[in-house]
Amino acid sequence: MLKKMLLGFALVLPAAVFADAPPGGKSVFSGPALDTLRFGGQEGAGKAEKVKVEGQPFQEALRLSTFQFTPNNNKWDVQVEAALTSPVKAGDMMLAEFWMRAVQTQGESGEAKSEFVFERLGEPWTKAMEYGLSAGHQWRRFSIPFAAVEDLEAGKSHISFRMGYGPQVFDLAGLILTNYGTKVKLSDLPQTQATYDGMEADAPWRQAAAERIEKIRKGDLVVTVKDSKGDPVPGVHVSVRMKRNAFGFGTEVAAAELATGGGENDRYRKEVERLFNRVVFGNDLKWGPWEESASNRGSFRRQNIEEAMKWLSSRDFDVRGHNLVWGGWNYLPAKIKRLENDKVALEKAIEDHIQDEGSVMKGQLVEWDVVNEPVPEHQLTDLLGKEALVTWYKKAKEVDPKALLFVNDYPAPDDRGHLKGYEDTIKFLLANGAPLEGIGLQGHVGRMPWSIPGLIQTLDMLGAHGLPVEITEYDTQIQDEALDAQFLKDFLTAVFSHPAASGFLMWGFWDAAHYQHKAPIFRKDWTEKPSGLAYEQLVLHDWWTNAEGHTGVDGSYHVRGFCGEYEVTIRAGSKAVTAPAKLKSEGCVLSLVLK
Numbered sequence: 009m010l011k012k013m014l015l016g017f018a019l020v021l022p023a024a025v026f027a028d029a030p031p032g033g034k035s036v037f038s039g040p041a042l043d044t045l046r047f048g049g050q051e052g053a054g055k056a057e058k059v060k061v062e063g064q065p066f067q068e069a070l071r072l073s074t075f076q077f078t079p080n081n082n083k084w085d086v087q088v089e090a091a092l093t094s095p096v097k098a099g100d101m102m103l104a105e106f107w108m109r110a111v112q113t114q115g116e117s118g119e120a121k122s123e124f125v126f127e128r129l130g131e132p133w134t135k136a137m138e139y140g141l142s143a144g145h146q147w148r149r150f151s152i153p154f155a156a157v158e159d160l161e162a163g164k165s166h167i168s169f170r171m172g173y174g175p176q177v178f179d180l181a182g183l184i185l186t187n188y189g190t191k192v193k194l195s196d197l198p199q200t201q202a203t204y205d206g207m208e209a210d211a212p213w214r215q216a217a218a219e220r221i222e223k224i225r226k227g228d229l230v231v232t233v234k235d236s237k238g239d240p241v242p243g244v245h246v247s248v249r250m251k252r253n254a255f256g257f258g259t260e261v262a263a264a265e266l267a268t269g270g271g272e273n274d275r276y277r278k279e280v281e282r283l284f285n286r287v288v289f290g291n292d293l294k295w296g297p298w299e300e301s302a303s304n305r306g307s308f309r310r311q312n313i314e315e316a317m318k319w320l321s322s323r324d325f326d327v328r329g330h331n332l333v334w335g336g337w338n339y340l341p342a343k344i345k346r347l348e349n350d351k352v353a354l355e356k357a358i359e360d361h362i363q364d365e366g367s368v369m370k371g372q373l374v375e376w377d378v379v380n381e382p383v384p385e386h387q388l389t390d391l392l393g394k395e396a397l398v399t400w401y402k403k404a405k406e407v408d409p410k411a412l413l414f415v416n417d418y419p420a421p422d423d424r425g426h427l428k429g430y431e432d433t434i435k436f437l438l439a440n441g442a443p444l445e446g447i448g449l450q451g452h453v454g455r456m457p458w459s460i461p462g463l464i465q466t467l468d469m470l471g472a473h474g475l476p477v478e479i480t481e482y483d484t485q486i487q488d489e490a491l492d493a494q495f496l497k498d499f500l501t502a503v504f505s506h507p508a509a510s511g512f513l514m515w516g517f518w519d520a521a522h523y524q525h526k527a528p529i530f531r532k533d534w535t536e537k538p539s540g541l542a543y544e545q546l547v548l549h550d551w552w553t554n555a556e557g558h559t560g561v562d563g564s565y566h567v568r569g570f571c572g573e574y575e576v577t578i579r580a581g582s583k584a585v586t587a588p589a590k591l592k593s594e595g596c597v598l599s600l601v602l603k
Contacts, residue, residue, distance in 0.1 A: 029103055029151075030196055033186035036102075038093040041183040042070055045169070049086035053077065054171055056088050061181060064107070064147060069181035071111065072122075074171045083123060083172035088180075091129055091166045094187070100156040101188040102126065102136070103197045104167070108143040108150065110423075111177040114384065117454025117485065118420035119144055120178035123170040124152060134158060140487075141169075142455035143178065144422040153197035202491050206460030206498060213461055217505035224507050225255065225551070228595040231565045233578050236603050240563025244602060247577040248555045254571035254592070255504060256326060256511025257547050258286030260481065262521060263308075267315035272520070275534060279517065281323055283529070283544070286374075288328035288480065288513055289313070290523075295334065296341050298365055317372055328480070328513070329369060331377035331416065332362050333400050336385030351392060358388070358396075359403050366407030377416040377448060377480070378404045383429040384417075394436055401442035416448030416480055421462030427469070434473055447475050451482035452515070457495045460502050471508025479503055481515040483528060493538035496528060500546055578602055 037044050047056040054074040061069050074086050096102070110120035119142045127135040137154040156165075167185060188197070206213055229248065233241045265276045280287065291297050297308035304311050320327055337345050347354040366376070378401050382389070389396055404413055415434065419426035437444045447470050470477045482499070486492040503509045516522040517529040517540075525532070529540030553569030559578075574589040578600050589598045 029105065029186065029198055030188070030192055032191050033103065033188040034094070036092045036094045036096070036185050036187050037090070041090070041185055042068075042181065044090035044093075045070060045088040045180075045183070046090065047087075048089050048168075049171070050081075053081075054086040059179065061179075064181065066107070066182045069107075069179040071177065071179050072169065072171055073177045074173070074175055077172055077174050081172050083170045084125075084168070086171040087168045088171070089166050089168035091163050092160075092185075093162055095160060095162045096156040096165055096187060097159050097189075098156055099190060101190065101192050101194055101197060102154050102156060103186045103188065104137075104150070104152040104154075104184070105186075106150055106183040107147050107179075107181045108141060109147045109179050110143050110145050111179060113176045113178075114174060115176075115454065116418040116450060116452035116481075117142075117456075118418070118423040118426065119454040119456055120176050121173040121455075122178065124150070125168045125170065126154060126156075127166065127168075128158065128160060129164055129166040140455065142485075144420055144456055145424065146422045147181075148456075149182075149200065151198040151200045153194055153199050155194055202457075202486075202488055204457035204459060204495065205462065206502075207457075207494065211460070213464060213502065217501055220505040220507065221501075221551075224593055225504060226568055226570050227591045227593045229567050229569050229574070229576075229589060229591050230595070230597045231559070231567075231576055231578065231589075232597065232599045233559050233563045233565075233602050234599070236601060240559075240561075241580065241602055242559050242561045242563055243580070244559045244563070244565075245579045246557055246559060246565040247579070248553065248567055248569065248589075249575045249577075250553045250569065250572055251575055252285055252324070252573040253547070253551065254573075255509075255551075256286040256478070256513070258284045258288065258326070258328075258511060258513035259517045260290040260513065260515045261287045261316070263289055263292040263312040263316040265521065266319050267312040276518065276521070277319070279530070283517065283547070284325075286326040286328065286511060286513060287320060288330045289316075290330070290516065292316075293329055293365065293369070294331060294339070295344075295361060295365075296339075299341060321372070326374040327372065328414075329373040329376040329411065330480075331380035332365060332404060333358060333378060333388070334380040334385060335382060335388035337387050339380075339385065340388075348391065354388075355392060355396065355399075358400065362400060362403045363407055366404055370408045371410060373408070373411045375412045375414050375446060375478075376404055376408065378413050380416045382415060382417060382433045383419070383426055394433075395440070397433070397437060398440045398442040401437065401444060405443040412445040412476075413443055414446035414448050414478070414480075415444060416450065418450035418452055418481075419466070420453075421458055421466045427466065431469065434470075438473065445475060446510070447471075447473065447477045448480040449477060450515075451479045451499075453482070453484040453486070453495075453499075455485045455487060457484070457486060457491070458499070460498050463499065463502050464506065467503070467506045467508055471506065475508075476510035477506075477508045478511040478513070479509070480511075480513050482512065483515045483522070483524070483526065485524065485526060489538045492528075493542040496539045497542040497546060500543065504546075504551065576600070 059071045122141040124139045126137040233244045300306040301308040301310040516527045519532040555567045577586045
C-alpha cells in the first residue's frame, strides 16, 4: 500500500512541474467526474454547490463549505464522494488530476485543507491513496498517481475529498480520474512536485536581494591606531569580533521555561541565548493569562514573567509585548464578553487593562502588539466602532511612551482580501492620529510555501507606510524537511534584504514547546532539523562578521561587516586595548590609542 503523502505547493508553480498525462488511459466515471461527487456527512455540517469560473481551463467548480466543526470531529465526517462506475484490478495505474483554491479560511496560514482518498467502498476501507491537500487563494493544480491495491468491482470503490478541517470554503475543478491498467509504470505518470515561486537557483530576486543586503545590512568599520604622541602606528594586530547583529532575530518563548533552570529548561535557555537576540512571550502577556498570572496560582504566574524578564535583561535581549487587545470573544476573558451590552463599561474595561498591563511592563519592552489580528477578529470594533482602535493606541503610548506600538495580522501574499483589509486598517489608524509605529506580518505558512516574489511584494506594500515591518510569528507545516529548510533560507533572505524589515521572529523553535509540535529548529529530542541548520548558517555565519588583520602604513585597518555591536582589540607586543564599536550602514570610525 502506498504511504500517505502530505506535500506543500507554491503560489505560482513552473509550467514544467505539470507534465502531460500519457495517452491510453480510460476515465473511471461514465460522465464528467466533477458531476459525480455528492455531499456526505453530518447534517448541517457543510454543503456542495456548483459555481461559475472565469479565466481558467474550466468553466465551473464545485464549491465545498464546512460550517462549525470541532476538534472532536473526524475529517471524514464531512466530505464529497463518488463511487467508481468501472472496475479496477490490483496493480492498475491510476492518475487523479484536479484544481483547488481557497475561498474563505480561518487558519493563520490562509490555506484551505482537504484530503484526496481512493479506497474500497465498505469494510475494511482499504486505501490505495490518502493525499493531504492545501491551497491558497490562487488556483492550485494537483496530479496524483497511485496504484490500485486490490480487485474491486464497479461500484465497490470510491474517491472522496475530506472537508472536516474546521470552518472553511474551497473550490474543486477540472477533476479527472484515469485508469491506465498495466500499460504504464507509476513513474510514467506526472506527479505534482513540491516547489514554490522563487525557489529556482537563478530566480531574479536572489541577485537583487544580495545587492540590497550588501547595501543596507553592512557598513565599513575603520579602526585607526595612534601612539600617545598622536602618530599612526602601522603593523598593529586588530581583532574584530561581532557580539550582536543589529537586525532582530528572535523566537516565541514561554516565561516558565526561562524563569527557572534545571532539566529541559537548561537546554531551552542555552539555545535561546545562542540563537537569538529578541524574544516574544507566546501567551504570558495575553489578556486572559495576564490576569491569571496575578494570583501566581494557575498555569501562568506573574513571578515567572518577572524572573524571565530578569534573565532576558541580564543578557541584553529585546522583548516584544504580545498583545494588549485581541478583538474576538474567544481570545478575551469571559468577564469581558459579559459587558457586550454595556459599551461604556466595555470601553472602560479595555482601557483599564491597557493601563494595568502597560504600567507593569513599562520600560521593559521594545515593542507592543497593541491590536492583534484586527481583520479577522473584529467583534470589539463591531460594537465600539473602529475609532476605538485609535483610542487603544493613544492609551498604550500614554502608559509606555518608549515602546514602539505595532499592529499584528496574518495575511498571506495571495490572500488579497485579507491583505486589503489589513492595509485599510493601517491607513485608518494613521489617518486618525493613532501612534502606530510598526507593522507585524505573522508568517504562519502552512503546508504550502509562499511565493518569495509575493512575499517581497507584500513587504513592499506594507513598507510603503514608512513604518518598520517585522515578521512576528514564522512557522510552517511543510512536510518535506529539505524543502522546509530551503524555504526558510529563502524566506529569511528575502526578509533580511528588505529595507522596511526590522526583524524576524519564529513562533517557537523546539517541537516540545510549539503549539503544533512543528517548530523550525529542533525536534522534541533536541536533534536539529535541516531548517535549523539553514537558520544557523545564515544568522550565525553568513551574516556574522569576525575579522582580523594589521594596520597599514597610515595606522588604519578596514573591514566591511554586518551592522551590529562589536568588540575590537588592538595588540602590539605586550600592549593591548579593547573597545566596543557600533557599526551602522553609514559606517563607523573607531580611534584607539596604543599606550
